[in-house]
Amino acid sequence: MRVKVRMRIRKKEEAKYISHLDLMRALERAMRRAKLPLKFTEGFNPRPKLTFTPAIPVGITSDVEYMDVEFTKQLSMDEIFSRLNSVLPPGISLVKVDTAEGKIPLSAVNRALYTVVVDIGNATREVLEKAIEKLLSRSEINIEKKSKGKVKFVNIAPWIYDIKIGQIEDGKIELKMELAAGQQGSVTPPAVVNALQEYIPSLSVRRINRDEIFLFDNGKRIDPI
Amino acid sequence: MDINKILEEILPKVSKPTRYSGNELNIIKKDKRKIKVHIALAFPDVYEVGMSHLGLRILYHLLNEQENVYAERVFAPWVDMEDMMREKGIPLFSLESKTPLSEFNIIGFSLQYEMSYSNVLNMLELAGIPIFSSERKDSDPIVIAGGPCVYNPEPLAEIIDLFVIGEAEEAILELVDLYIDCKESSGSRKEFLERAAQIPGVYVPAFYSVHYNEDGTVKEIVPTKAGLPEKVKKRFIKDLDNVYYPTRIIVPYMDIVHDRAVLEIFRGCSRGCRFCQAGMIYRPVREKSVEKLVNIAREMIEATGYEEISLASLSTSDYSDLKKLIEILTDEFRESRVGLSLPSLRIDSFTLDIARRIMEIKKSGLTFAPEAGTQRLRDVINKGVTEEDLLNSVRGAFEAGWNTVKLYFMIGLPTESYEDLEGIAELAHKVVDMYRQVKGSTKGLRVTVSTSTFVPKPFTPFQWEAQIPLEEIEERQKFLKKKLKNPHISYNWHDGRLSFLEAVFSRGDRKLNLVLKKAREKGCRFDSWSDIFSFSKWMEAFSEIGIDPKFYANRPRSENEFFPWEVIDPGIDRKFLLRELKKAKKAEPTPDCRFDRCHGCGIMKLEGGIACEGKNED
Numbered sequence: 001m002r003v004k005v006r007m008r009i010r011k012k013e014e015a016k017y018i019s020h021l022d023l024m025r026a027l028e029r030a031m032r033r034a035k036l037p038l039k040f041t042e043g044f045n046p047r048p049k050l051t052f053t054p055a056i057p058v059g060i061t062s063d064v065e066y067m068d069v070e071f072t073k074q075l076s077m078d079e080i081f082s083r084l085n086s087v088l089p090p091g092i093s094l095v096k097v098d099t100a101e102g103k104i105p106l107s108a109v110n111r112a113l114y115t116v117v118v119d120i121g122n123a124t125r126e127v128l129e130k131a132i133e134k135l136l137s138r139s140e141i142n143i144e145k146k147s148k149g150k151v152k153f154v155n156i157a158p159w160i161y162d163i164k165i166g167q168i169e170d171g172k173i174e175l176k177m178e179l180a181a182g183q184q185g186s187v188t189p190p191a192v193v194n195a196l197q198e199y200i201p202s203l204s205v206r207r208i209n210r211d212e213i214f215l216f217d218n219g220k221r222i223d224p225i
Numbered sequence: 226m227d228i229n230k231i232l233e234e235i236l237p238k239v240s241k242p243t244r245y246s247g248n249e250l251n252i253i254k255k256d257k258r259k260i261k262v263h264i265a266l267a268f269p270d271v272y273e274v275g276m277s278h279l280g281l282r283i284l285y286h287l288l289n290e291q292e293n294v295y296a297e298r299v300f301a302p303w304v305d306m307e308d309m310m311r312e313k314g315i316p317l318f319s320l321e322s323k324t325p326l327s328e329f330n331i332i333g334f335s336l337q338y339e340m341s342y343s344n345v346l347n348m349l350e351l352a353g354i355p356i357f358s359s360e361r362k363d364s365d366p367i368v369i370a371g372g373p374c375v376y377n378p379e380p381l382a383e384i385i386d387l388f389v390i391g392e393a394e395e396a397i398l399e400l401v402d403l404y405i406d407c408k409e410s411s412g413s414r415k416e417f418l419e420r421a422a423q424i425p426g427v428y429v430p431a432f433y434s435v436h437y438n439e440d441g442t443v444k445e446i447v448p449t450k451a452g453l454p455e456k457v458k459k460r461f462i463k464d465l466d467n468v469y470y471p472t473r474i475i476v477p478y479m480d481i482v483h484d485r486a487v488l489e490i491f492r493g494c495s496r497g498c499r500f501c502q503a504g505m506i507y508r509p510v511r512e513k514s515v516e517k518l519v520n521i522a523r524e525m526i527e528a529t530g531y532e533e534i535s536l537a538s539l540s541t542s543d544y545s546d547l548k549k550l551i552e553i554l555t556d557e558f559r560e561s562r563v564g565l566s567l568p569s570l571r572i573d574s575f576t577l578d579i580a581r582r583i584m585e586i587k588k589s590g591l592t593f594a595p596e597a598g599t600q601r602l603r604d605v606i607n608k609g610v611t612e613e614d615l616l617n618s619v620r621g622a623f624e625a626g627w628n629t630v631k632l633y634f635m636i637g638l639p640t641e642s643y644e645d646l647e648g649i650a651e652l653a654h655k656v657v658d659m660y661r662q663v664k665g666s667t668k669g670l671r672v673t674v675s676t677s678t679f680v681p682k683p684f685t686p687f688q689w690e691a692q693i694p695l696e697e698i699e700e701r702q703k704f705l706k707k708k709l710k711n712p713h714i715s716y717n718w719h720d721g722r723l724s725f726l727e728a729v730f731s732r733g734d735r736k737l738n739l740v741l742k743k744a745r746e747k748g749c750r751f752d753s754w755s756d757i758f759s760f761s762k763w764m765e766a767f768s769e770i771g772i773d774p775k776f777y778a779n780r781p782r783s784e785n786e787f788f789p790w791e792v793i794d795p796g797i798d799r800k801f802l803l804r805e806l807k808k809a810k811k812a813e814p815t816p817d818c819r820f821d822r823c824h825g826c827g828i829m830k831l832e833g834g835i836a837c838e839g840k841n842e843d
Contacts (some may be wrong), residue, residue, distance in 0.1 A: 015478075017242040022478040026250070029476060029530030032561065046562045059237035087530075089250035089476070 002039060003074050006100040007084075008225055009065040014091030020055030026089055027067060033087040036080065039070040053106050053213055053224070054181050057188050062210035064112070066224045068100045098225045104215050106224060110182035111161070112213040116175040116189045121202030125165070128173065131199035132163045141195050156195070159187040172206055181213055228315060228323040235309045243479045244272035245306060247320040250476040251528065253289045253296075254321055261293040261405045265319050265329045265366075269336070269344035270753075272300040276475070277483035279537060280372065280393075281335050286471030287394060294401055297321040297329075301344045302351070304750075304757065310351065317351040326352035329366045330404060333397075334385070336374035339730035340723060340752040342381065345370075346745040349384075356742055358386045358431060363413050369400070375428075376459075376506050377683045377790035379446075380730050382430035383738040386414070387421055390793055391459030391506075392492070394468055396426045422453055426460030433792060435735050441776060443734055446792040456794040458831065465492060465511040472524035476531070485533035485566065486525040488518055490550070494539035495819045497826075498596070499607045499809050500638065502682035503539055505802075506795045508828040510819065515546050519553050526563055533564040541567045543819075551579055568592075591622050594633040597641075598648025604812040605640050607805075612652065619656050623663040629671045630656060636701050637679040637693040637724075639809065646701055649674065650708035657713050667713050674709055675717045676702065678724035682731050683790040684797055686805035691781040692728040695721055722760040723753065728778035734789040737777075739770050798827030 011023065018026065028048055031038055040046035049070040056062055077097045085094040120128055135141070141157040159180035166174035180186050189208045197203050215222040236242040257263065266285055268275030275281060281298070288296035297319035302310060310317070316325040326332060332354070334345050346356055354368070355361050361368070370381065371389040378388045389396050400421060407417040422429040432453055436444040448455060462468045470489065477484065493510035494503065513521075522534055534554065538544065554565055567579070595615055597603045603610065619630060634649050653674050660670045678698050681690045693701075698721035709716040730737060744766035751757040767774050782788070784803060791799075801824065808815060818824050 014246075014248040017236055017246045018478040019243075021480075022243065025480070026476075026478055028532070029250075032530035032532065033527065035561075038562075040562050058242060089478075090248045090252070 001072055001074070003071040004100040005069055005071060005077075005080060005097060006103060006106075006225055007067045007069065007080075007097050008063075008095040009067060010093045010095050011062045011065055012091045012093070013061060015089065016061045016091070017058050019058055020052070023065065023092070024050060024052065024067075026092060030084060030088050030092075031069065034083040036069075036084065037071045037073040037075070039072045051106050053109055054183075054186060056210055057190060060189070060208045060210060063095065064210055064213045066106050066109075066213070068106055096225055103224060104222055107183060108215045109213050109224065110180060110184055111216040111221075112179055112181035113211045114177045114179065114189050115166070115207075115209045115211055116177055116193065116205060117172050117207040118175060118193065119172050119204050119206055120200055121204070123200045123202055125168070125173070127200060128203075129165065131196055132165070132175075134199060135192075135195055136160065136163060143191050143194065156187040156191055159185050160192060163192070226315070228318050228325070231313055231315055232323070235306075235313065235315075239306045239309060240303065241272075241479060243477070244300065244303065245320070247323075249478055251473050252321060252475055253286075255289070255295040257295065257322060257324070260295040261408065262295070262331065262401050263324075263329045264288055264294060264296045264331045264333060264401075265299050265326055266296055267299045267326075267332050267334045267345075267348060269301050269334060269341040269348060270751075271303050272477070273479060273481040275300045275335070276477050276481045278335065278337065279487050279489060282474055282487075283469070283471060284333070284393060284397060286474065287469050288397065288401070290469070291398070291401065293405060295322075297324070299326060299348070301348055301751070307347075307351065307750075316353050317348055327354055327366065330408075331367045331369060331400075334368070334370040334372075336370050336372040336381075338753065339374060339380075339727045342730060342741055343745055343749040343752055345381070346384065346741055347750045350745065356745075357383050357738075359383070361386070361414065365414075367404075367414060367417060371397075373503065373506065374731075376502070376793055376795060377731060377733070378428055378430060378793065379435075379735045379789040380733040380737040380741065382433075382735050384741070386418060386429065386431070388428040388430070388457075389460070390426050390428055390457055391795075392461045394462055396424060396460045399424050400427070419450070422450070425458060428457040428793065430735075435789070443787055443789045445787060446789065456792060458794045459506070459796060461507075461509075461796075461831075462492075462511070466513050466517050470521055472521055473528040474525065476529045483535065484531075485535045486522070486529055486531040487535050487537045488522050488525070489513070489537045490518060490541070490544050491538045494543065495817050496540060496543070496609065497607050497805070497815050497817065497824070499605070499686040499805055500596075500635065500679060500682070502685050505684050505797050505826075507539065508796065508826065510543075512545060515550050515553065518550060519557065522554060523557065526558070526561075532562065533566055534558070535566045535568060537568070548579065591627050591629065592631040592633065593618070595652065596633065596635050597638055597645060598634060598650070598652055599645045601812050602638060602641060602645045602648070604814050605809050606635075606638055607809070607814050609814060609816070612655075615652070616655060616659055619659050620663060623660050628660070628669045629673075631673045631675065632656070634674065634676045635679045636676045636705070636718075637698055639679075639687055639690045640812075641693075641701075643701075643704065646704055647708065649676070649705060653709060653714050654711065657711065660713075670713045672711075672714045673717065674705075674714060675719075676705065677719040678721055680724055680728045680731055683788065684795050684802070686802045686809055688732070688788065688802065689782040689784065689786075689806060692725065692778045694775075694779055695725045698724065720755060720758070723758065725774070725778055726752070726760075726763060729774045730777075732788070732790070733777050736770075736772060740766050740772055743770050794831075796828045796831030798825065798830075801826045 038048040051068045053066040081097045138157050140155050142153045142155050144151055145154045162178040164176040166176050193205050285296050288294045299319050318325050349356055354365055367386050369387045370385045371393045375388045418429050421427050422432050432450045433446050434449050435446050438444045491512040493507045495510050498504050596608045656672050661667050681687045702718045744763050747762040749762050
């Protein structure tokens with residue numbers, strides 16, 4: 001028997017420095033503690049079958065870490081939720097559990113929303129608005145990317161869909177960013193912030209959270225759950 | 226200073242930030258205002274190394290079981306973090322509550338290898354605690370240390386306030402009680418240290434003075450206060466089956482060196498390999514029962530979710546009920562796919578059968594440690610394994626489907642000649658031939674030969690022996706490199722310069738405290754990390770202090786020389802060690818006393834005749 005279940009997981013402050021790989025390992029161990037009927041791969045080194053949404057850089061909290069997992073037995077979603085949620089490490093919690101059947105594959109997501117709290121120092125809101133406007137109008141924003149020891153330049157401009165200014169509280173400003181996130185291309189908030197710093201050198205990040213991740217297709221948004 | 230707030234800023238910029246963030250599963254947090262003793266368990270290496278160490282895990286949970294005590298962890302920050310901390314003025318802090326180390330009552334260092342000493346000094350420096358014991362005031366924490374290195378405490382005797390010799394489970398609680406008692410009376414460190422020195426197993430070097438001979442050797446080490454023992458006897462747990470063992474252990478987020486549930490099956494080893502310090506100082510052999518171990522394993526897996534259990538001991542195959550234990554564990558965990566790993570296994574036909582059972586669940590590489598290349602030299606070191614045993618086991622392993630074999634050897638052992646080195650190469654080639662014989666070709670075969678360099682250790686039969694000179698170490702490695710040229714064999718060797726320094730500190734005396742301070746001033750830290758290790762800084766430190774390191778590493782000792790570590794009594798007779806040395810020179814083996822008669826190592830006499838399986842003395 002093969003039951004595919006999708007989980008939405010939240011990674012909070014206490015767990016924000018753990019890497020994607022660490023999160024995967026922590027979740028596997030949590031499911032073992034919860035004695036969930038994991039389905040394992042065959043062969044000498046059996047692993048549970050897990051798939052995830054794209055990784056985020058360390059230091060970022062997230063409300064939307066999705067994981068697909070295969071079980072060998074049918075269990076109610078409520079039971080999975082309560083058994084697993086009670087054994088998760090500090091800073092990691094379940095938001096929702098649902099069947100994965102009939103839903104988009106997790107590899108299909110291509111867009112994410114982020115809340116980025118920044119401090120702009122002595123710059124004004126008007127300056128920030130101007131900077132964002134300029135950034136969004138550019139067709140080329142080249143950033144350095146290191147992979148396997150090689151440095152190459154990547155144009156992130158087509159992957160920045162929108163940046164909105166949200167709430168302002170004691171000098172700190174909330175930015176809502178809509179960015180590409182997926183196999184076709186992706187950019188993360190720290191890179192966008194770097195680009196903004198060209199206009200406002202005093203700008204610094206206080207907090208970043210991934211709020212949502214989904215498939216955006218022909219003007220329509222489809223969430224993993 | 227709000228350390229948490231500064232961490233927010235710097236952690237995103239350092240490598241592996243989970244080394245410093247804490248918050249792992251099963252971490253223990255307490256209210257600092259509701260405890261009486263605040264202890265920092267300090268490991269002088271990075272998080273992933275320190276968290277892999279069983280002793281630290283045991284003491285962390287044991288201490289936190291006590292209502293009055295809050296034990297936290299601290300590791301050496303990696304160099305990028307250290308730079309940030311120095312730049313921002315952040316003192317070394319604990320992982321759980323992010324408290325500066327200087328605010329703790331007691332700091333306990335775990336000393337596992339000599340080449341971590343520079344990190345001990347660096348950690349004290351980062352904590353803002355005076356390096357030398359004599360410079361500390363009542364407001365400074367008490368700095369204590371334990372672990373295998375403290376069987377020769379002298380190289381750190383001016384830095385550490387108090388050493389706990391041997392297994393610490395009981396002594397540490399006695400120290401905690403004493404601390405609470407002293408805090409309620411005078412609260413002075415002097416009173417605490419004076420009373421602590423009365424606790425069995427505790428060595429307070431400030432109360433012992435060292436006298437030297439004209440030739441620079443140590444004449445004697447004598448207590449300077451009445452009522453202190455001339456030799457500090459080690460502590461050990463008599464009833465291992467009922468000693469505290471943690472099961473709700475911390476599960477790190479990051480991939481640590483040994484990332485698995487560790488099941489300690491026994492302590493001590495009676496094989497009597499003559500180079501091996503652990504085999505001498507951890508005597509007597511004490512086992513845990515199968516029933517107890519199975520319960521511990523079950524509880525541990527339930528509390529951690531680990532996918533692997535590792536059986537820990539000095540020589541796994543010597544556990545009396547190994548077959549039964551493995552059968553029960555493999556049955557228990559077959560369905561949940563929890564793998565078993567058996568390090569330190571002597572491979573023979575019996576263990577090969579066990580290895581096959583384990584392979585049902587998980588495949589792991591095979592490691593053999595013949596230690597020396599010829600039978601003569603293996604007899605010298607009392608490593609009771611023959612070439613025939615080894616090749617038979619290798620054949621069995623190849624037949625069972627393995628194709629990766631690691632062979633561990635030591636070079637520079639007493640009496641070693643180039644013939645013995647040749648033997649290492651020949652043995653490796655015989656393993657390749659065996660594979661060809663079994664499989665018809667050498668396709669897929671990988672043989673790794675690793676050599677470390679022999680370091681004479683205190684309380685071993687070879688404590689009188691010299692290490693071979695550094696140039697000779699490098700010569701012998703070069704020789705092996707040439708002899709081991711084969712597409713299926715890869716050769717690794719341990720940096721000879723590190724082995725040389727290890728030899729200096731393992732048999733060093735109190736004079737070396739100054740060298741350590743000097744080396745630290747020159748920037749030495751993380752010496753066992755090859756990309757950071759600086760041999761030239763160490764050599765400068767020695768010459769500036771005016772000490773010849775060869776005096777410690779390369780000098781053969783006379784039979785009557787008093788050794789600085791003999792202020793400690795591990796329960797092993799000097800006469801036994803000397804007998805063993807003489808037998809070594811004649812290449813005469815001494816069989817394991819568990820299967821032969823008692824050879825009179827002395828451990829039976831420790832604490833007036835204790836449980837030891839040997840019955841008849843030599």
